[in-house]
Each structure stands twice: as structure tokens, then as C-alpha cells.
Amino acid sequence: MATVEAPPGTALPPGSNLPRLVQTILFVAFRRQIHARWRRRYGELFTTRVAANRTIVTLSRPEHIRQVFAGAPTIFHAGEGNGLLAPVMGRHSLLTTDEGEHLRARKLLMPAFNGAALRGYRDLMTDLAAAFVERWPVGTPFAVHPRMNAVTLEIILRVVFGMAEGPRLAELRPRLRRISDIGPLTVLGWSYPRLRRFGVWRRNWENLHAADRLLYAEITDRRAAGDLTERDDVLSRLLTTAGDELSDLELRDQMITLLLAGHETTATALAWSFHELSRRPDLLRRAQQAADDGDDEYLEAVAKEAMRRRPVIQNVARLLTEPVELAGYRLPAGTIVAPSISLVHRDANVHQVPNDFRPDRFLGRTPEAGTWIPFGGGVRRCIGAGFSLQEAVAVLKEALSRYDIRAASPHEEFPKPRNITLVPSRGARIVATPRT
Numbered sequence: 001m002a003t004v005e006a007p008p009g010t011a012l013p014p015g016s017n018l019p020r021l022v023q024t025i026l027f028v029a030f031r032r033q034i035h036a037r038w039r040r041r042y043g044e045l046f047t048t049r050v051a052a053n054r055t056i057v058t059l060s061r062p063e064h065i066r067q068v069f070a071g072a073p074t075i076f077h078a079g080e081g082n083g084l085l086a087p088v089m090g091r092h093s094l095l096t097t098d099e100g101e102h103l104r105a106r107k108l109l110m111p112a113f114n115g116a117a118l119r120g121y122r123d124l125m126t127d128l129a130a131a132f133v134e135r136w137p138v139g140t141p142f143a144v145h146p147r148m149n150a151v152t153l154e155i156i157l158r159v160v161f162g163m164a165e166g167p168r169l170a171e172l173r174p175r176l177r178r179i180s181d182i183g184p185l186t187v188l189g190w191s192y193p194r195l196r197r198f199g200v201w202r203r204n205w206e207n208l209h210a211a212d213r214l215l216y217a218e219i220t221d222r223r224a225a226g227d228l229t230e231r232d233d234v235l236s237r238l239l240t241t242a243g244d245e246l247s248d249l250e251l252r253d254q255m256i257t258l259l260l261a262g263h264e265t266t267a268t269a270l271a272w273s274f275h276e277l278s279r280r281p282d283l284l285r286r287a288q289q290a291a292d293d294g295d296d297e298y299l300e301a302v303a304k305e306a307m308r309r310r311p312v313i314q315n316v317a318r319l320l321t322e323p324v325e326l327a328g329y330r331l332p333a334g335t336i337v338a339p340s341i342s343l344v345h346r347d348a349n350v351h352q353v354p355n356d357f358r359p360d361r362f363l364g365r366t367p368e369a370g371t372w373i374p375f376g377g378g379v380r381r382c383i384g385a386g387f388s389l390q391e392a393v394a395v396l397k398e399a400l401s402r403y404d405i406r407a408a409s410p411h412e413e414f415p416k417p418r419n420i421t422l423v424p425s426r427g428a429r430i431v432a433t434p435r436t
Contacts (some may be wrong), residue, residue, distance in 0.1 A: 011332050013057055015047030024050040024191075029184040031314045032342055032415055032422060039343055045327055051191040052083070056336045057329075058315065060343035062350060062370035064327055068318055068337050069370065069378030074099060075324065078380040081317030081336050084420070087190045088179065088208060088260070090253030094383065095261065105254060106383060108242050112234040113383050118390055120232055121159050125394040128155050133398045136432050141408035143427025145271035148395070152263040152270070153177065155391055160258045161218060162233025168214055175211040179204070180264050184417035212252060219251050234258065258384070265312045266388045268421055269374075270395055271428040272310035273302050276357040277400075278407040278430045283359065284400075288435070291400035296393050299400075301362035303392035307374040309357055311341040312421050316376045341373050342422075403432040 016023055016038065026034045027050050038046045039060060048056045059065055068076060079098035082089075086096045094105050111117060132151040136142070153176060163169045182204060189201035196205045219235070222228070223243065228236045235255060238246065277284045283302075290298035315338040324331050331337065346354045350371050351361070361367075375382035382388075399405075408429035415422035 011330055012047045012055065012335070013045040013327075013329055014042045015049070016042075020049045020051070020053075023048055024188070025185070027056075028187055029417055031184075031417060035314065035340055035343055039340075045329070051188065054083075054336055055334070056317070056338050057326075057331060058343070059326075059337060059339045060347065061327075062344060062368065065339040065344060065370035065373065065377070067326060068339055069376070069380075071318070071324070071378070073102075073379055075320060075322050076318035076337070077321055078102075078316070078318050078376075080319035081338075083319075084187070084190055087193075089257045090249070092250045092253040093257040094254060095257055096253075102380075105250075108238060108246070109234070109254065109258075109383055111241070112237050113387055115386070117232075118386050121387070122390065122394070124158060125155055125391050126398065128158065129395045129398040133395070133402060136399075136403065139431065139433055141429050141431050143424075143429050144274045145268065145424050145427040148267035148270040148274075149177070149180075149264060151395060152267040152391060153259075156259055156263040158233070159387075160234045160255060160262070162231050162236055163218065168218060172211060172214045175207055175214070176259060178207045179211060180260060180419060182419050184419070187419055211256070215252050215255060216248055219248050219255075261382075262384050262387065264419075264421060265374075266391050268312045268423050269303055269307050269310075269388070270392055271424050272312075273306040273392070273396060274399070274405060274430055275407070275413060275424055275428040276306060276309070277302070278405045279412070280357060283357065284405065287359075287396065288400045288404075291397045294397075296397075297363065298359065299393045299396045300389050301359040302396060303389060304362045304372070304374075305357060305359045308345045308351065308361070308372055309354070310415060310422070310424075311345055311374060312423075313374070314342055314420075314422065315340045316373065316380075339370075339373060339377075344371060344373065399432075402435060404435055405430045405432050407431075 044060045077098045079096045082095045089095050189195040195201040228240045317336050317338045320333050320335045322333050375385040408431050413424040413426050416425045
């Protein structure tokens with residue numbers, strides 16, 4: 001499908017005329033289907049009008065996506081584009097800040113996610129992955145997604161906070177799970193503060209504040225610890241290098257961002273990986289051989305292909321601070337431009353036979369910029385991308401070296417919305433049996 005060039009003076013691409021509230025509900029609750037439908041109807045750029053008086057222009061061509069990712073961060077504000085997340089992640093979060101504040105936060109966090117730091121986390125990831133995988137039920141169907149959420153949450157808690165077993169950690173785990181485990185319509189409470197006084201929205205808000213109290217207590221205790229230089233977790237590293245520069249509120253915002261954004265996305269990518277391998281005996285055998293041989297490249301390719309075929313996040317977002325020329329349109333300031341992960345990943349003009357699961361796509365080659373974007377791109381590319389892929393490899397290796405797996409049902413699961421993510425509709429149900 002070719003982009004329809006705009007008539008002179010046109011500011012926005014075409015889009016639905018449905019009421020803003022209806023578009024918001026469709027965008028939140030049926031985002032995958034509605035994106036595909038609107039792309040077919042309106043073209044490769046289309047406009048959506050959603051809650052909080054926001055106008056979103058969705059992009060699906062790699063050249064347009066590259067233009068956004070290469071754009072000046074003073075003009076393409078990712079933090080403001082992620083404004084929906086601010087009530088939970090906080091106004092100092094790496095995801096919700098821009099320009100100088102974002103650059104400062106990124107520089108402080110980067111050493112905890114560089115190559116040397118990642119190598120230091122590998123043994124802990126492996127040990128925790130092994131402990132969780134060994135507890136899989138044998139010979140009976142089970143949903144692997146909740147188990148992936150549990151292991152990735154544990155890894156991130158230990159790596160980010162370095163928290164020891166005890167009452168505080170025991171209380172924090174379920175509260176963090178509750179923050180993530182909400183339906184798409186419940187997310188509307190983030191955009192409509194008045195909803196927080198009622199029902200499920202009020203309970204979610206109370207749970208977030210309870211989690212905050214635990215996080216602040218941990219930050220206070222860690223500031224007083226005498227062994228910070230001997231610890232390798234992210235919180236201790238930050239307090240050692242920049243403790244005097246960071247308020248408790250800033251630390252809380254960065255920590256909860258890493259905790260929430262850093263575990264569920266990887267968990268879902270892993271669940272989809274097992275879902276796909278359980279339906280492809282040939283690829284399962286290849287992945288098991290990779291696990292046996294320590295072939296991390298192939299296991300990483302499995303995770304990358306799962307992220308391509310089954311995107312966890314629908315799109316990334318940038319809010320324009322100035323008018324921008326894009327595909328013949330002069331988009332006004334205040335517009336949110338949103339490269340669509342799902343549309344570009346499933347475009348047959350970009351990925352050959354996009355509906356087929358082919359890890360070999362990622363062997364010996366780097367995808368062209370703007371064609372594989374689960375971690376975003378440009379100066380705002382996810383700081384935890386390397387961490388996520390290393391974690392996925394560790395879990396795949398521990399599981400596939402122990403088990404044969406098969407699908408619990410011949411029917412493929414479909415992506416369903418959960419908070420801002422897309423997860424397997426039945427939890428990626430599989431049957432695991434010990435390898436002989």
C-alpha cells in the first residue's frame with residue numbers, strides 16, 4: 001500500500017470520525033485489530049483522537065519511522081508522548097522525561113546496563129531461571145506466561161533492588177504484580193483522575209501507594225547501609241555514584257520504571273517464544289540443540305523473532321514541540337507521532353512471510369533501521385534492551401535443556417490487551433515433559 005500524499009496545506013492524515021471517547025476505547029481495548037483496520041482504510045499514516053485531547057498520527061513505513069527516531073530530541077518528545085504512564089512511573093521516570101532531565105537520568109543509569117554490568121548479572125539470572133524452571137508441572141497443561149512473569153520479576157527485583165528475602169519483599173511482589181495485572185479499560189483511570197475515587201480504579205491507586213511505601217522504606221534503609229560499594233544491584237550503584245544528587249522521589253520513579261517496564265515485557269516475549277516453539281517441532285529441536293551447545297545467538301534469535309511476530313507493545317510515541325514535515329503532511333505542534341511496532345513487524349514488504357515464525361531472520365544480520373523496533377529507536381532506545389535479551393536467553397536455555405514442550409491446544413492463541421501490553425490470550429498454555 002502506498003502512502004497517499006497530502007494535498008497542499010493539509011495538517012493531519014485521514015482518520016476515523018468516531019467520537020473521541022469511542023476512539024479512545026477502541027485504541028486501548030482493541031488496539032491491534034483497529035490499527036490493522038485503519039491502516040487498510042486510511043493508508044500508512046492515519047490519525048486517531050483519544051482521551052486528554054490528544055491527537056495521534058500512526059506511522060508504519062520504515063522511512064517515516066527512521067525520520068522520527070533520528071529527529072531532534074528537543075522536537076520529538078518521548079517523555080511527553082508517554083504521558084499516559086506518568087501517574088504510575090512518576091514525573092522523573094526515564095520514560096516520562098525529556099531533554100536535559102532525561103539525558104541526566106540516562107547517564108546515571110547507563111553504567112548499570114553496559115556490557116560489563118550485564119556480564120555480572122548473568123550468573124544470578126541463570127540461577128533464578130533454573131530455580132523457577134525446575135518447578136514447572138510435568139505432563140499436564142499449564143500457562144507459561146504467569147511463570148515467566150514470576151521469574152522475570154524476581155530477576156529484576158534482585159538485580160535492580162538487590163532485595164533480600166523478608167517481609168518487605170514478600171509484600172512487594174504481589175503489589176507489583178497487581179499494578180501490572182490490569183485490564184485495558186482500567187488504564188483509563190490513568191488519564192481520568194476522577195475515576196480513581198471508584199471501584200477498581202480506587203483499589204489500584206491504593207495498591208500503588210502501598211507499593212510506594214515499601215519502595216521508599218527500602219530506599220531509606222539502603223541509604224543508611226554501610227556496604228554500598230560491595231553491592232552490584234542498580235539501586236546501590238546509583239546511591240554510590242549519585243546518591244547526593246538524587247532525591248528519594250527521583251530514585252522511586254527510576255526504580256519502579258525499571259521494575260515494571262523491565263519484567264513484564266520480557267516475560268511476555270518469553271511466553272510467546274514457548275508458544276511458538278511448542279507448535280514447531282523442527283524449531284524446538286534446533287533451539288534445544290542451541291541450549292545444549294551454549295549457542296546464545298540462536299536462542300537470542302528465537303526471542304527476537306517472538307518480539308517481531310508477537311509485539312508486546314503496540315507502538316512508541318513522540319510528542320511534537322514544533323510543526324514537522326512528514327510524508328507530505330505538516331503535522332502541528334502537540335501532535336503525537338506513533339511508529340507502530342505491530343504494523344511494521346507484520347508488513348510483507350518489510351519481512352518476508354511475516355506470519356511465519358523464523359528465528360533465522362536474525363542470524364548473522366542486523367535488521368535495517370526502522371524495521372524491527374521492540375525497544376524503540378534513536379536516543380530513546382530502551383536502556384534495558386541488552387538486559388532483556390540476556391535474560392530471555394538464560395530462561396530459554398534453562399527450560400529447553402530440561403524439557404520437551406508441546407502446545408496444550410492445536411489452536412493458536414491470539415494477543416489480548418493487558419494494561420498497555422499485548423499478552424497471550426490463554427497464558428501461552430503448553431505441556432512440558434523431561435527430555436530423554
